[in-house]
Every structure is written in structure tokens, then in C-alpha cells.
Amino acid sequence: MVLKDKHVLVGVSGGIAAYKSAHLIRLLRKQGAEVRVVMTRAAQEFITPLTLAALSEHEVGLDLFDPASHHEVRHIAWADWADMAVVAPATANVLAKAAAGIADDLLTSILLALQCPLVYAPAMHHQMWNHPATQRNLHTLREFGAHVIPPDEGELASGDVGPGRMPEPETILAFLEDL
Ligand SMILES: Cc1cc2nc3c(=O)[nH]c(=O)nc-3n(C[C@H](O)[C@H](O)[C@H](O)COP(=O)(O)O)c2cc1C
Numbered sequence: 001m002v003l004k005d006k007h008v009l010v011g012v013s014g015g016i017a018a019y020k021s022a023h024l025i026r027l028l029r030k031q032g033a034e035v036r037v038v039m040t041r042a043a044q045e046f047i048t049p050l051t052l053a054a055l056s057e058h059e060v061g062l063d064l065f066d067p068a069s070h071h072e073v074r075h076i077a078w079a080d081w082a083d084m085a086v087v088a089p090a091t092a093n094v095l096a097k098a099a100a101g102i103a104d105d106l107l108t109s110i111l112l113a114l115q116c117p118l119v120y121a122p123a124m125h126h127q128m129w130n131h132p133a134t135q136r137n138l139h140t141l142r143e144f145g146a147h148v149i150p151p152d153e154g155e156l157a158s159g160d161v162g163p164g165r166m167p168e169p170e171t172i173l174a175f176l177e178d179l
Contacts, residue, residue, distance in 0.1 A: 002177050004032030009078060009114075011087035011107045012052065013094040014042020016157040017123040017166035021088055022047060024169035025055045031173070036061065036078060038107045040094065064106045075106055079113035084179055087111070089123035089166045092134050098146075099137035117179050119147045121172050126162025149175055 008028050012021045021037075028035050037052045038061040049060040061078060087094060087107070094108065098120075103109040111118070120141060128134060129151060138148055149172060152165040 001032050006033045007081050007083045008033045008035050009082035009085040010035055010037045012043040013040045013091040015089040015091050015123045017089035018043050018046035020166055020169055022051055022055055024088055024172055027169055027173045040107050061106050064109055075109035076113050079110045082116050084117045085114055086119040088121035088172055090120040092124050092128045095137045099140040121149045121166055122151055123166035124164050125156055125158055126164045129164045
């Protein structure tokens, strides 16, 4: 149980694979990790904060400017809290913003402030994955020291086949355990 009592920050961005993040959070909790979840606005189109709050047993971070959290600068406090962070799924958009140092919502502000190991599990249509901008952004993020778990090949939500499927939560968990 290498993750027991570890503080794991889980970022969820707006892709179809967001539903798989629920299972990842369950697995992390089963391993004894403390989990805090941050969702982008787009992620909330795919899965509800209520589900992820119940599974993580903690309030979910949604808004950079949340009146309920004005007693703390949350993007810094949560970045400092984390022993490791994983963004699963990581959209092409989040990868691009993180590579450019853009911090215009709670998740990307935390990503810019993190001091701990950071893992991206990208998931997207293969045409977005193969775009030179996405590949350049992944290269930049690796240069920054982040880890990238490459997506699986297979049938995508669109019915097309190619690279872009988010790896199964068990694979992501094993990667985090090996960090
Ligand atoms: C049905 C649907 C599915 C989507 N799936 C993905 C996806 O798997 N990966 C991705 O990068 N973007 C996907 N997008 C586009 C993102 O939701 C969009 O780029 C959004 O701005 C991402 O915001 P975020 O990165 O802040 O979460 C999808 C959009 C729709 C409408």
C-alpha cells in the first residue's frame, strides 16, 4: 500500500473519459490515499461533482473564485497539499494551457503552482492526439518534468480507431504507485 496516506490531487478535464476518473478515485481511496479532485467546467458536462465528491470523500474544487474558500488561496494551498498529482483525462486543451503556462481556472492554476510529481493521462480523438500542436505540448510538458502516460490504441468514442483512449484506471494507479 505505497499510496497509503499519500495526498493525491486528481484533475479531471472535459473529455468523454471523465467517467473513468470515478473509478480511478475509488482505486486510490482503496489504497488508502487521501484524494482531492479538481474539475474543469467542461469536465462537469461529462460527470457530476457530486459523484466525485462522494467517492473522494472531500469537497471538489470547481472554481478559482469560490466565495466559500476565500479564507485560503486555494490554488496554492491545494498545490502545496499534494504529494503527487494526476490529470485524468487530460484534454488537448489542458495540455496546451499547461504547456503555455496559462492559469485561467482552478485546475490550470494549481498545475502551474505544483511542486510534486505530476502525471498526465491524455485522452482525445486520434486527430487531436496526432496534431503537431498536441505533440509539441506533450514534449514541452515532459521537458518541464511531467510524466505522460500514452493513450491506448483502440475504438474511440466517435467510433473511429486509433490512439487516444485513456488508459484504464488500474494502469494509471500502477503508474502512480511506481512514482
Ligand atoms: C462530446 C464531446 C467529447 C469531447 N471529448 C474530448 C476528449 O476526449 N478529449 C479532448 O481533448 N477534448 C474533448 N472534447 C473537447 C473539450 O471538451 C473542449 O476542448 C473543452 O474546451 C475542454 O475544456 P477543459 O480542457 O478545460 O476541460 C470533447 C467535446 C465534446 C462536446
